[in-house]
Every structure is written in structure tokens, then in C-alpha cells.
Amino acid sequence: MSFDKFELTDNVMYVKGVGPRRAAALAKLNIVTKYDLLTHYPRTYENHSSLTKICDIFTGETVLLVGKIFNITSREARNLTIIEAWLADGTGYIKLTWFNQKYLLTKLKDGMKLFVIGKAKIDRWSDGLAMSSIDSFEILDDDEEPELGITPIYSSTAAITQKVFRTALRNLLAQMPPLKEILPREILEEQDLISLDEAIRTIHFPKDYATLDLARRRLAFDELFLIQCGLMLIKKQTQDERLGISHKKNGKLVKAALEKLPFELTKDQKKVFREVSKDMESKLPMRRLIQGDVGSGKTAVALLALVKTVENGFQGAFMAPTEILAVQHYEKFSNLLNDLGIRVGLLSAKVTRSKKLREELYQKIFSHELDIIIGTHALIQEGVKFSKLGLVVTDEQHRFGVNQRSMLEKKSDTLPDMLVMTATPIPRTMTLTVYGDLDVSLIKELPPGRKPIKTFTRNIRSRKKIYEFVRTEISAGRQAYVVCPLIERSESETLADIESAEEIFDMLSKGIFRDVNCALLHGKMKPRDKDEIMEKFRDGKTKLLVATTVIEVGVDVPNASVMVVEHAERFGLAQLHQLRGRVGRGSDNSFCILISDSKADISKARLETMEATNDGFKLAEEDLKLRGPGQFFGEAQHGLPDLKIANVFRDLDILIQARDAAEKFITDEENLNYFANLRKNLALAYGDKFNQITAN
Ligand code: ADP
Ligand code: MG
DSSP states (O other), rough: OOSOOOTSSGGGGGTTTTTHHHHHHTTTTTOOBBBHHOOOOOSSEEEOOOOOOGGGTTTTTTEEEEEEEEEEEEEEEEEEEEEEEEEEESSEEEEEEEEOOHHHHHOTTTOOEEEEEEEEEETTTSSSSEEEEEEEEEETTOOOOOOOOEEEEOOOOTSSSHHHHHHHHHHHHHSSOOOOOSHHHHHHHHHHHOOOHHHHHHHOOOHHHHHHHHHHHHHHHHHHHHHHHHHHHHHHHHHHHHHHOOOOOOHHHHHHHHHHSSSSSOOOHHHHHHHHHHHHHSSSOOEEEEHHHHTTTTHHHHHHHHHHHTTTOOOOEESSSHHHHHHHHHHHHHHHHHTTOOOEEEEHHHHOHHHHHHHHHHHHHHHTOSEEEEGGGGGSTTTTOOSEEEEEEESSSGSSHHHHHHHTTTTSSSSEEEEEESSSOOOHHHHHHHTTTTTEEEOOOOTTTOOEEEEEEEOOOGHHHHHHHHHHHTTTTTTTEEOOOSOOOOOOOGGGOOHHHHHHHHHHHHHHTTSSEEEEEOSSSSSHHHHHHHHHHHHTOOOOOEEGGGGSSSSSTTTTTEEEEEEEGGGHHHHHHHHHHTTTTTOOOOOEEEEEEOOHHHHHHHHHHHHOOOOHHHHHHHHHHHHHHHHHTTTTTTOOOSSOOOTTTTTTHHHOOOOOOOOHHHSSSHHHHHHHHHHHHHHHHHHHHHHHHHHH
């Protein structure tokens, strides 16, 4: 580490105003290097245009106040810590109230100078001024004045205040030499973008909203442009280097499989299978995404496509996100297809763990003694090699990374067609980023005869009634799920009151359901036990299944008609929708009961949305808005760099710009080299994740 030379890779603790102690706190926010700090872009901005004197306050307005505090008190009420203090600025007093921020007791001291932003009201009891919803506040030194103007607000923790962030970033920017431009000049000019250096400096400390917009635009463009280049590179490589397989028109075997299906395909299923068939018959490798809500019948389309590849003398692979699902698909497929002479194999966890079984199966795959192989991501493990791979299907794609997908493609000398299926409705911007290299088919209609699932939200006091209702359903021959968020009782304070699946299981199986066959299923069980439990539930021997979210995706037991979700507020909307999709698969009335005692408005609003709609697309959009794409897709498992600044809702226009620019850019051979270098330079900027998707 040298002090005269500035490197973005330097540890953040060397930034003036940070130091080792704060660096440790920053590490919790994934900020380790100077670069990380630099790209920890503000979450939002506040316009602190001018201060208000307390004597000038109108009730109901949001005001910025500076004054000294006194009379700090605290009390406990109903699990809440309430801290109160008075603020005086020489023109009047106002009472400040903080809820549940106990740590403030050690920070706030009589006589301290404070800068507070929040809504002021007349207090109903004392008739004086009060501020009980404090947006933000800052402790100032006695001679310090608050910063006015457009102020950046960073996502942070209690350990790092906004002031620390601002000071550290000011110091970092002062110390940093101008950043080198990474985009070619033509693109900057064509797209009317400001320089990287200017953008980075402006994004933290904008002079006005117009320049802030330019900065945001430039940085969002960078992110989207790089992703587009990466995805196009993948597409180009797969299309250029080797030719795909041309399957023949659907023949006898496909027809036989169609006839064996216990139902007639819906119009949408037929349409999508036609699209898939056409792609498979074309010389270019198929890259298609099937998007269809839970229960829309995607599996049947996958099955037919797999039969089609077998009919053409190839092997097919079907990758499922969980073991339970792989087993379920395997059972269905072998039931239907064994009679047609199609050999279906399962690469299960049991097989992977035994060296003998594993090698036997690998051998069968390699020598083409199996036609369709179903498994989890064990399918992409080293050692699995296909003789003639014609089609790869991945179910519930958002759980697999882009690179896992492309690894599977490399398992054979042939260049297989590829089909991915997801129930997660994805906004168009997202489709173009995460799935930028795929064509999209939609299954909109559900199979006939489905009755909409009735969803209710109830509080814990209704539990007894709810479970009595479950009992009547079971007595009528149906089955039920109870889903709980965690496996074991957690020590940590915030989760302390969560009932674990085990406890709920005990409570139910020893209580109201003591004469009913109940089972418990969670992710930490041995695969063999999981299989057995699922099998018994599928066969109807078990009536009530208490489970964690291991049953979230795909599990298909049509006789189950009730789903109870405990602590429903803990789940994302898309997740609840997936869970709810486990019932309503037969023609019976079915019910989803969400138990929640959360008082928070946002939780209530979300659960109300669940009651109001069965439309997965609406729910997914709500969820994305509330939680952001990172969590939505599960911890960056999509294998793409997390978007730090581009926004999947707002930035469709920038995305289209970036896509056009990338399209032109990538066709030029010289630029390909430039891009390869750019990638190297950006290993720093965008981390390894970016290399993972492009370095093939
Ligand atoms: P998903 O799209 O969620 O993967 P599945 O493929 O698991 O949905 O199908 C859900 C249920 O609907 C299954 O029980 C399946 O057998 C049934 N199903 C699928 N297609 C039809 C259809 N055309 N008519 C009637 N039932 C169907
Ligand atoms: Mg499915």
C-alpha cells in the first residue's frame, strides 16, 4: 500500500474520516475498497433547501430545524422504547419523539446541537408543537452549520451515520485523480453522455437536479451497456462457432406422448409447443424462455419438447431447482414415457453421494443408455458427459445463474437447444437484462376447470378456527400444507417470536391433528427422508404437511386444497404466490390462509394485495418495487452483476439505448478485442460476477 499513489483497490480504511473501526462497520455493507465506497451510490436525495424557525412552523409541514435538545427521557410501552426530548432554537420549543431506537439513549445528550427533519404537528394532549415522525436527524458540533442543498442519503446501518458517509466521500473525491474514461468516444458522443469522472462526482454531490439526472443516466448506461455486451457476446459465440441441431418435424413418438397425456393441451400450451418445435427445427440453437404463471402447465410442454429430441435420436436433460422437484418430474415422466420405450434417468442426491451409483449413472448417460436425464444442478457437475445432448430444459430458471445455464450447454459435442421455464413474471426491462439472450413465449391461460384460490389474511387469534377449518377439509378427503418461515427457533431478538416449523408441527400433530397423519418437511433433512415424506404426501397417506419453503416451487399434489402460511409477513409476495400455487391444482375449491400479526402498514398492504389478486404478474411487480431486484431473484443467483444504479422500472429507455449501442459495438471485430480488454479493466469495476458470465 503506497500513500502517494491512489488505487481504487485500496482498503477503504485509508480514506480520511474512515479508519479501521468504521471500515469494519462498512464491511457489513459490503464496502471494502475505495471503489466500493465510490460506487455506494446514494439511495435517494433530500432537498434541504432552507431552515425553518420553530416560531414559524405551520402544523403538518415537513421542516428542517436546528436547535439544542434538553429533557431527554425514555419509557417502555408495549415492547416499544419511546424516547422523548425537547428542541429549542431561541424562537420556540418542539417535542421530538423517537420510537424503538434504544441506541439513541447513549448518543443524545442534554445541550447537544441537533439538525432535524420531519413533520411538525400540534400535539393533541399538550397543545404544543411535536414531531413524532422524524425523517432524519444529525448531531452537529457546536460551531457547525447543517449542509443545505441537495443532500445524498445512503443506505446505511446504525454504526455509520449519513454525516460519516458524506465526509468520507468528500475526502475520497478530493483525493482521487480524474477517473479514466472507459467508454469509447463515439459512444459518448452518439449517446450524449457525460464523462465517467463527472458522473461519479455529481452522483454524490449534485449541484442541481438536472445534472444529477445526467449523472444517473451515464452510470445506468454503463451498467446496462456492459450487461448487453456480455449477453450479446454469449449469443454471438453460440451462434457463430458451432451450428445448432435441426430437429425433424414432429413424428409418431411426439404424437404418442401427446396421446398419453391425461389431458388435452390448452390453447396456449399448444401455441407455445408450436413455437418451441419451430425453434428446435431451425438450424440456429433455440434459446427460449417460457413464462407462465404457477399451475399453467409448463411441464407438459417441456415433456413434449424432450420427447421430440429423443425422437430425433438425441438425449434430453431436465434441470430442476430442488431435489423434491426433480424426483416429482422423474416419477411423472417415467410413468408416461416408459411405455413408449423412452428411458428416463434420475440424477438424485442419493446417486451423487455414492461413488458406485454415480459412476454407473454417468456411464449410462455417456453411452446413451438413457434418453432423458432429470436432476438438480448435480447435472452440471464435472464428470457428467452426454453422448448426444439435443435439448436442455431448466425449470424455474431464476434460481440458476446464466453461467450455470451455459455450463450445461458445454456437456456435449453437439450444441443443444435450450428451453428455460419460469413462473416468475418478469417486467420487460428485466427480461432484456437478465434474460437478454432469450426469446420469450407466454402461457397465459390456466388449464380448464380451475377455481380461483380464495385467499384470506387472519391474525394469530383466529388460529384455532383456521385449523378447525383445515380439519373439515381433511375429513372431506383433502390434504393441507402448513408453511413456516424458519426451521429452528432463532436466538436473535428480532426473530425470537417466530414459531419454527418444528414447534408448529409439534403443536399441531400432538394437538388438534393428533388422530391425523401429519409430517414435517424441511431443507435440512436427508434427501432420502425428504423423498419418502413427499411420496407419502403425494400418495395421500399423509394428510397434513408442515413444511418450510422447500415446497415453494413446482410441487404438484392436486388433492391438496388448503395452504396455511404462518408469519406470512415474512415472505415476499412472489414467494407467497408461488406457495399459494401449491393448491388449486385440482377442480376442488381451494384456500390459502395467511396468518400474520404484523401491525406494519406495509405488511398489511402487501397481504391485502394477496387477497385481492391471483395475478402473478401484478404481485411480482409489487414485490420488485418493494424489495428491489437483488432479493427478488435471490441473492444475485442470476449470475449478473447487481444493478447498483439502473432501475428495472424506470430505465427501459436507457436500456434500449444501451442495447442498440451494444449491438453496433459488438459486431465490430476490433471492438470485440476492446471489449475483452474493457472486461479485464472492469474486473475491478464490476467484480468477478461480470467475468463469470462473459468469460467462456
Ligand atoms: P407449472 O406451470 O406451475 O409448472 P404444472 O406443469 O406443474 O404447472 O401443471 C400444473 C397441474 O396442471 C398439473 O397437475 C398438470 O398435470 C395439470 N395440467 C397441465 N396442463 C393441463 C391441461 N392442459 N389440462 C388439465 N390439466 C393440466
Ligand atoms: Mg413447474
